Structures are given as C-alpha cells and as structure tokens.
Amino acid sequence: MGRREQKKEELRATILAETTKLLRATSFEATHTREIARCAGISEPTLFKYFPSKQSIVDELALDWLGRATASWSSVDAPSPGSGDPLAALADPFAPLISELEADRSYVSLLLAHSNLWNPGQVDRGRHSDQGDPLYEATQGAFGAMSAFFAAGQEAGQIRNDVEASQLAEIAFGVFRTTLQLWATNYWKADHDLSARLTSAFDVLYKGMRLDD
Secondary structure, X not given: OOHHHHHHHHHXXXXXXXXXXXXXXXXXXXXXXXXXXXXXXXXXXXXXXXXXXXXXXXXXXXXXHHHHHHHHHHHOOOOOOOOOOHHHHHHHXXXXXXXXXXXXXHHHHHHHHHOOOOOHHHOOOOOOOOOXXXXXXXXXXXXXXXXXXXXXXXXXXXXXXXXXXXXXXXXXXXXXXXXXXXXXXXXXXXXXXXXXXXXXXXXXXXXXXXXXX
C-alpha cells in the first residue's frame, strides 16, 4: 500500500473512531456530519468523499462489529462422537463476545436500532446478496464455519442429517441474531442475562437437531 492509500485508510479510520465517540457521548439523532467532520479535522465535503451520509458511517460501524462478532465462529472445534451436546462447543468462542456485549449494551443497541445491518435490502450501497458486497463477504465466512461444524456433527452421528448443514447454520444464526437483537434493544422490558438467554436458546435448538437413538 502506497503512502497516499495509507493516508486515506487512516482518515477513514479516524472518521469511524470520531463517529463512535460522538454516538457514545450523545445519540444517533444528535450526531451530525458537520460535527463528525470537525472532530476528524476535515471539512464536511471531504467527509462526504469517504461516506455519503451519516447512515453509511453507522452501517460501516455495524458491519465492523458484525465481523468481530462472527470471527470467533471459525475457531469452533468440530464435535466428535460421544462428546455430549455438540452445541456446547460454541460456548468458548462466544464467551468473550458475550462479555463484550454485556459491558457495552447501549452502544450495541444503537448499532442494531439505527444501522441497516439486519435490513440489507434498505442499504443504498448495494444488495448484500451480491458477491463482493462487504456484508455478504463478512457473513459468508461465518456461515461456512458453522456449516462445517454442523456437517461434522452429522458425520459424528450427533446431529440429524435430514436437513442440510447450511440450513442448520442458517437456523443457528437466526437464533443468535434474534436473541441478541431483542436483548440489546430491551424488547421484552426485562433485564435478561444474555449468556443464559443464548444458552437456553441453543439448548432448545439442539434438542430439535439431535439425532435420536
């Protein structure tokens, strides 16, 4: 990477960092592009060369968060015969993420409420079903890792094999996403423990996936 490209990447990172600070200090509504530009030490027109709107910046922050949230999935060990509940293997890589989420609930709630992360059809930068799209690429790695995990469980005789491993990964991601979104936004108006909530959700999920003797 040349010096010019490096400076662009550094400025892009600065814009994201300053936006994060403002979002944490105020709110989505009270954060304006002119203030983001001022904090980043640039003009508003320069800001728009990197991001066309405040929404696009928040979408980028949410995308970055998703990448970090799903990165641990690739480190999940494949279940082996006789190892008990195969979904228990998901607990270790998820533990650091859950701790981070519980310590930063308000910010995660802001990202989920104001980004288009869960509404890809509304994102003006393109369809997330297209190869090469940032969200498509970020989620493909996670789905691939989880599909491989469930395929190994099927081969080990622990998980039903009448459903494709890719669909099991789709179901598991849906459980994770919905549980996380409802918890982060306090949808149920109750102070649920995220770790316990996910544990019980995956327990129910495994009971439906388990291959009965």
